[in-house]
Structures are given as structure tokens and as C-alpha cells.
Amino acid sequence: MSEISEAIELDGSGDTEVGARQLNTSLDTFEPPQTQVLSDSSQERIIRSGAEPCPTTNVKRSLSVVENDLNPPEIQKVIVEHIVRRDELNTHSHFPIKLRSFSGKIPRPNSETDYDTWRSHVELLRKDPTLSNLQKSRKIFESLLSPAADIVKRLSPESTPETYIQLLDAAFGTVEDGEELFAQFMNTLQDPGEKASTYLCRLQAALNIAVKREGAAAGEADRHILKQFCRGCWDNPLLSDLNLEEKKSHPPTFSELLLLIRTEEDRQAAKATRMKKHLGSHRQRAMASACVCSQQATFQLESDPLTELKQQVASLQSQLTKLMSKKDKKVPKTKGNTEHPSGGPASKLDPRAPSWKPIDSKTSTQPRPCYCFNCGEDGHISSACSNSPNPTLVNEKKRSIERKATPLGG
Numbered sequence: 001m002s003e004i005s006e007a008i009e010l011d012g013s014g015d016t017e018v019g020a021r022q023l024n025t026s027l028d029t030f031e032p033p034q035t036q037v038l039s040d041s042s043q044e045r046i047i048r049s050g051a052e053p054c055p056t057t058n059v060k061r062s063l064s065v066v067e068n069d070l071n072p073p074e075i076q077k078v079i080v081e082h083i084v085r086r087d088e089l090n091t092h093s094h095f096p097i098k099l100r101s102f103s104g105k106i107p108r109p110n111s112e113t114d115y116d117t118w119r120s121h122v123e124l125l126r127k128d129p130t131l132s133n134l135q136k137s138r139k140i141f142e143s144l145l146s147p148a149a150d151i152v153k154r155l156s157p158e159s160t161p162e163t164y165i166q167l168l169d170a171a172f173g174t175v176e177d178g179e180e181l182f183a184q185f186m187n188t189l190q191d192p193g194e195k196a197s198t199y200l201c202r203l204q205a206a207l208n209i210a211v212k213r214e215g216a217a218a219g220e221a222d223r224h225i226l227k228q229f230c231r232g233c234w235d236n237p238l239l240s241d242l243n244l245e246e247k248k249s250h251p252p253t254f255s256e257l258l259l260l261i262r263t264e265e266d267r268q269a270a271k272a273t274r275m276k277k278h279l280g281s282h283r284q285r286a287m288a289s290a291c292v293c294s295q296q297a298t299f300q301l302e303s304d305p306l307t308e309l310k311q312q313v314a315s316l317q318s319q320l321t322k323l324m325s326k327k328d329k330k331v332p333k334t335k336g337n338t339e340h341p342s343g344g345p346a347s348k349l350d351p352r353a354p355s356w357k358p359i360d361s362k363t364s365t366q367p368r369p370c371y372c373f374n375c376g377e378d379g380h381i382s383s384a385c386s387n388s389p390n391p392t393l394v395n396e397k398k399r400s401i402e403r404k405a406t407p408l409g410g
């Protein structure tokens with residue numbers, strides 16, 4: 001089409017009649033070849049088919065060629081609709097857009113994505129020029145599961161994708177205040193054992209949520225991220241190596257800063273690996289040399305007879321010390337050392353410890369008197385008695401105890 005239009009512009013810029021004149025002259029000088037005389041039957045077949053018999057004389061016609069004859073609007077419309085647009089659709093049809101499922105359940109199933117990720121995919125779908133609003137709304141609805149699908153069921157099929165997004169944002173979007181989200185971003189610090197690059201990605205995710213809720217300006221995002229990273233990162237050597245404190249006036253973009261940090265982390269990790277390998281090899285050499293020295297010293301000690309004699313004397317002294325310690329442990333019992341019935345010696349210094357006395361086997365089975373020798377009553381002794389003397393009761397108690405102590409055969 002472009003070549004045809006250029007040819008028309010070049011030819012038509014001067015005069016269209018020039019092209020027609022040239023065509024007429026070519027037609028005037030053209031002489032058709034001599035045709036053979038057809039038979040009557042052949043002429044009848046040509047006449048019946050509607051075709052005119054070829055003339056036997058020279059043909060001289062004048063033709064006028066204009067732009068609309070070479071490039072009519074109907075042909076242009078057909079070419080644009082069926083060739084150009086079809087090629088555009090074919091290029092996009094190779095990359096079908098498919099949204100991941102979202103239901104809004106808590107806890108979130110592993111096969112589904114969170115709302116913020118799903119929302120970012122929907123934004124890409126909304127900016128696709130090859131899809132109509134009906135197709136976009138259909139893809140959004142197909143990606144939803146219950147209970148999220150129940151919220152948009154009341155919408156009509158003619159609803160725009162913006163209507164779906166507005167309703168789902170109200171149900172599942174972040175409702176925290178932007179200033180509170182920005183305050184949480186300012187309190188986000190590096191966790192123990194967390195890499196600096198991971199901490200930076202966590203800062204960027206927290207700031208994006210705050211920016212969406214208008215807690216911070218989008219143009220100041222890079223400055224806020226760099227400032228908070230220098231404040232909350234505990235890897236001071238990394239900050240000094242990259243001179244990040246000096247870059248606060250002209251902060252790099254998030255992608256540039258992330259690339260710098262990851263490059264520095266890789267450099268430090270490679271250096272630590274080389275150091276471990278180098279020190280490990282030296283340590284192995286030192287241990288090997290120490291083993292060789294100890295083996296040589298042992299060989300020298302074993303070869304010296306005086307050293308062997310000293311070792312034997314030392315072993316005899318250790319055995320003698322063990323025997324003396326065992327002998328000291330065996331201490332003979334004295335009369336003054338009384339033992340507790342449980343097996344341990346009674347403490348003389350403890351006044352609460354009872355004074356245990358040996359009991360005669362002959363009197364151990366006799367009943368002991370448990371009455372007062374003054375009044376004969378039970379429950380107290382004569383030194384603490386305030387009653388009047390009662391000799392009769394005392395004698396009776398004494399005789400009863402003697403009867404009990406007397407054996408049956410006595």
C-alpha cells in the first residue's frame with residue numbers, strides 16, 4: 001500500500017493527463033498479433049458464452065488513469081480491517097492474559113495470591129488496548145472465587161472494569177490511614193540475620209502501600225527509601241563502602257540502589273569465602289606440622305631410657321597416692337560417735353537432734369508408765385502436777401502395769 005501511494009503521489013504531483021497520454025501512446029503503437037480465422041463452430045461457442053470474438057484489426061483506445069482507479073477507498077478499508085488489524089491481533093494472541101485466582105479467604109490458600117498482587121495484575125489488564133471493557137470485566141470475574149465473587153455478582157454485564165475494582169477495593173483493599181502506614185514504614189528496621197537487599201525490598205513494599213493511601217508523595221519515594229535504609233540497616237561497612245550517606249541529596253532509584261547493594265553483598269561474600277579457604281588451608285598445615293612435632297617428641301622420649309624410668313616412677317607415685325586416699329576413708333568408729341537410726345551419724349552440734357541411747361533387749365518389750373506418780377491421772381507427770389496426791393490410784397496403776405509386764409507363764 002505504501003509503495004502504491006508513493007507512486008501515485010509522484011505521478012499525480014505533475015499532471016494526471018501525462019500518465020494518461022503516455023498510456024494512450026503506448027496503446028496506439030501497440031498492434032495485436034494476427035489472429036487465426038476461427039471456424040463457425042468456435043465462433044458459435046464464443047457467442048453463446050457471452051464473450052466477444054477477438055478483433056482482427058488494430059485496437060486504438062484512449063484510457064484515463066486516475067488515483068481512485070488505482071487505490072479505491074473500498075479496497076483500502078478491506079485491507080486495513082482484514083490484514084493490518086488481524087496482524088495486530090495475532091501478535092497479541094500469542095500472549096494470552098490470565099489472572100491468578102483470588103477469593104479473599106483468611107487464612108489465604110497457597111494456590112491463591114494476595115489482593116495487592118492480584119490488583120497489580122488487574123492494572124496491567126486494564127491498560128491492554130487490544131481488549132474491550134467487556135473482555136476485561138469477564139477476565140476479572142473469572143479470576144474471582146467465593147466470597148470475593150459474591151460481592152461482584154450484583155453487577156451487570158455492562159459494568160466497566162473500574163466498577164469491579166472500586167467495589168473490590170472497598171471490600172479487600174487497605175483501609176489504614178496513610179500517615180499510620182508511613183509511620184510504620186519509618187519504624188521498619190533490619191531484622192537479625194536479614195540481608196541488606198532483603199531489607200531494602202521490604203522497605204519498598206511498605207512504602208508502596210503508604211503511597212497508595214496518600215501517606216507519602218510518589219515523587220519522594222526514592223529519598224524516603226534511602227533515608228530509612230541508612231537509618232535502619234545495621235551493616236555499617238556496607239553503608240560506608242557505598243557512600244550512601246552522601247547520596248541522600250541526590251538519591252538513586254530503587255532499582256539502582258538494589259543493584260548496588262546486591263553487588264556489594266556478592267563481593268563481601270566472595271571475599272569471606274576466599275578468607276575461609278585461605279585460613280583453613282593454613283590451619284590444616286599448622287595442625288599437620290604440630291602432629292609431626294608431637295610424633296617426633298614422642299619418639300625421642302621413648303628412645304631415652306632415663307625418660308622411661310621417670311615415667312615409671314611417676315606412675316608408682318600416682319598408685320601410692322590412690323591407696324593412701326582409700327585408707328584415709330576407712331575411719332574406725334568410736335564410742336562417742338552415735339548413729340542415727342536411718343544410718344547417718346547424729347550431729348552433736350544440732351540441739352534438735354534426739355539423744356539416742358542403746359536399749360536393753362530385756363526391757364524393750366515392757367510397757368512404760370504413762371501416768372502421774374502424784375495423783376495417778378494420765379496425760380502429765382508429777383513435776384507438772386497441781387492436783388492433790390492420790391496414793392490409792394497410783395498403786396492401782398502400778399499393779400496394772402506390773403500385771404501387763406509379767407509373762408503368762410510366770
